[in-house]
Amino acid sequence: MNFDRKNLTNEQLLDLYKKLIKPRLIEEKMLILIRQGKVSKWFSGIGQEAISVGITSVLDKDEYILPMHRNLGVFTTRDIPLHRLFSQWQGKRNGFTKGRDRSFHFGTQEYKIIGMISHLGPQLGIADGIALANKLKQNGKVTAVFTGEGATSEGDFHEALNIASVWDLPVLFVIENNGYGLSTPTNEQYRCENLADKGVGYGMESHVVDGNNILEVVNLISELKASMIDNPRPVLLEFKTFRMRGHEEASGTKYVPQELMDMWAIKDPVENYRNYLKATAVLSDEQDEAFRAEIKKEIDTDWAKVQEEPEIVADLHEELNDVYRPWEYEEFNPSDEKENIRVIDAISNGLRQSMERHENLVIMGQDIAEYGGAFKITDGFVAQFGKERVRNTPICESAVVSAANGLSINGHKAVVEMQFADFVSTGFNPIVNLLAKQHYRWQENADVVVRMPCGGGTQAGPFHSQTNEAWFTKTPGLKVVYPAFPYDAKGLLNTAINDPNPVMFFEHKQLYRSVYQDVPKDYYTIPLGKAALLREGNDVTIISFGAGVHWALETLGKNPEIKADLIDLRSLQPLDWEAIYASVKKTNKVIILQEDTLFGGVASDISAMIMENCFEHLDAPVKRVGSLESAIPFMKSLEDQYLPKQRFEKELLELLAY
Structure with missing residues (x-):
């Protein structure tokens, strides 16, 4: 393994080493605790640490990272106190999810880390939304999102790459190719030689990287980050590495040929880097021992601290009140000036006035820009608000909903138009598993409204006529609104956009142009949940x-x-x-x-x-x-x-x- 230090000082090289051995030593502790029955489940990243540590070391503390199960190095390199991580893994209150989610399934705005859900792919779309918010803020920030080679077969992977490429979003798409999706080898997952080759199809720059060489990771990410500030764009990175433990500890590695294990053991990222530092007289045996002793002491001290924490006590009031983000409705009363308009006009007016009121509001959907949407609700919006805030999307509902969630995480509001409510099925996963659960899981709101043109009576057939509100009323964490009159449509839409919780806003297509009513010309709101x-x-x-x-x-x-x-x-x-x-x-x-x-x-x-x-x-x-x-x-x-x-x-x- 060839290491190129470039302009890194000895202090920087040693800092990288300490960051590299910390997740390894934590894992070694966890493996002991698993055998003792003190930890229930563990997803090991042994052998892959250089990727997490290298990328996180280069990115600024306020740049978002979206890791996966095997990226402990992201969390430790961001200096999350170990006792908080241990509390999270043990389901204690001092963790990040109040005992509601396990291991690395959490996010934290404090450390700008957005954890995964088990469906893997949607986090790639979230990264798009976070990067879009950065681009709108013109802050020069980069977003890094991790995935495995297995998840590159998911539709969300392709949707997210396509959106990022079309919108020139500053995202580092990080593929940790560790050879197996649980037990399925790569030759049963894809046929291209390198997953980085997929970037070509999206007009995207891509690189194949030795994921076990910490300096190769750091040097490349440093170069890319610097260039992406001046030239915002997505980059696809395939890190060749290997998982030395099972998918999780219970899985084992019997399905891996021994010669493969032996080959990758020689490429261990920690041992090779340590040998390099010692060979170049940057690291002494005494320093090495001191670093390890210091980290082991921190691990033991923080683990002991967590053992003193009480177990979570179920609190019914808290559980139910954390499903939605608490929010105080603000009533805006209209003036007496009214106009006789249709449902479709009322929705358009409400959306326009909300765009004027909330400068951080972005609307997204198929054909909604110059064309004005399938029903012309956003006609003229581009001229008033610009294409940065009124965004045509590719046909990829899942990644668009995920991107809306990313916008919310990074300080924006988002409205997504489903061209027809029927099409929401292809965006169902991020709605019910990301938006709906986010506040309950880690106290982060999802400030997203999904507009749903729906309903029959127009002879549009099985794929354009459903009224599918029951798909969502069943899901805790979502709000569902379904007006029947122009006055209600405008006032409720304004409220839905103000509400920091995810709202499914149903609009009956047959009512669009058939129902008229006198509606106030100016901005007003109607409370949700009032018949x-x-x-x-x-x-x-x-x-x-x-x-x-x-x-x-x-x-x-x-x-x-x-x-x-x-x-x-x-x-x-x-x-x-x-x-x-x-x-x-x-x-x-x-x-x-x-x-x-x-x-x-x-x-x-x-x-x-x-x-x-x-x-x-x-x-x-x-x-x-x-x-x-x-x-x-x-x-x-x-x-x-x-x-x-x-x-x-x-x-x-x-x-x-x-």
């Missing part, structure tokens, strides 16, 4: 949202003798249980109308909660009305049969006659 009582009566409670509200109004118009409380939920998560229960207790009969199919839908949970909390007030079974249990069809006659509009009147009359 609207549109009609009052004692005969029955009708609960609905979205297009269903208009179907209910039409039915009541045809049957003026029915005196009903008509509740427009407006917000599905949180739900206005107080309004629902008060009405049911007054009318004693309730029917719930939704456009989605019935099984597993919002109506089912509302029905169950009414049965549990208002049973003694009911004079009839709770009635639910929804679409047929099939995909939504294309032809009008089939779609009319599918949707519940025509069945609602019959079900309502039967309930009243019960």
Whole structure:
């Protein structure tokens, strides 16, 4: 192994050595503790330390790094106190996740480290968002994100590289190619000679690096960092290295040929660097022993400190209140000046006024820039706000949602438009596993709104007509909003953008241009979780949202003798249980109308909660009305049969006659 010190001083070389042996010595301690049953699980990075330590040593303390399981050197090189790391691994309160997540599945703004989730790929998109925020701030900062050779087969890897390349984002994409994805060797994972070759397809600079040579890592990263300040761009780096332990300790390494283990043992990054320092008289035996003794003492002292920490005690109030970022709603009241506009105009106005109010707000989506979006909601936005803040995206919903999360982490707000709500399925993972869980896991908000043009009635068929709110109302950590009128659409969108929590904002396409209302011209907000009582009566409670509200109004118009409380939920998560229960207790009969199919839908949970909390007030079974249990069809006659509009009147009359 050839080491080139370039202009590094002896002090810098020794500092690198201390940083390199620290994670190794910690790991050796952990392996002993595992055998003693004092540590439950461990993902070893022995043999790969030079990559983590080298990259982190070069980057500034305020530059974000997104590591993985085997990157202990990132955390130690950022000087996180060991007792806090040990507390995290042991599930103690002094860790970073209050015992809610394990090992390296955490982030910390204090040390500018964003931990992974087990789905691996989405963190690459987060790095895009963080880098985009840096680029918008023009602060010259670089972001480094780690992945393994196994995760390069995931779609998120390709999506993130493509976005970074198209947007010239200053990201170091770090592939630690250690030969195996758990037990699957590289020849069963990809066919190109080097994973760095994939950069060619994205017009991206790439390098193959000896990941076991600490000086080669440091020298290259130093050069790249300096050049990326003047020439912001992504760089793909493939570090050739090897994992000397199992995927995790329980896995073992029986699947690895012994000759391969022997070959890589000779390339050990710690031993080779130590031998180099001693051969060049930079490091003496006495210094080496002193460094190791000092680190071992720190390890033992901090481990003992963690053993004195009490175990986590479950606190129900804290657990439930950490699901969402606490936020105090600020009410903005409109003036009396109004205009008669459509739902689509109200959404556009709200979005425009929010862009004016929040200079750190970025909107992203397919065709939303000069074209104005599929429904022309952002028409004219580029002229007013510029392409930096109104960004066309490639067709890659997963990485775009992840990038929105990265923007939030780095101090921005983001609105993502799904061209159609149906397409959210390809961005489902980062929504339910990143955005939704982030505050609960490590107390970081996800300031992201995902706009969801949805719904049937336009003969658009199975892939452009779903109303899929139930996919998200089930997921703690997400808020779900579903307005039916222009006034609500504008006010609720403004609130959703103000809210630091992730919000799924559903917009019914059939209502876009068919429903008019007098709407204030200036900025205003409406609180989430407050239903609207549109009609009052004692005969029955009708609960609905979205297009269903208009179907209910039409039915009541045809049957003026029915005196009903008509509740427009407006917000599905949180739900206005107080309004629902008060009405049911007054009318004693309730029917719930939704456009989605019935099984597993919002109506089912509302029905169950009414049965549990208002049973003694009911004079009839709770009635639910929804679409047929099939995909939504294309032809009008089939779609009319599918949707519940025509069945609602019959079900309502039967309930009243019960």
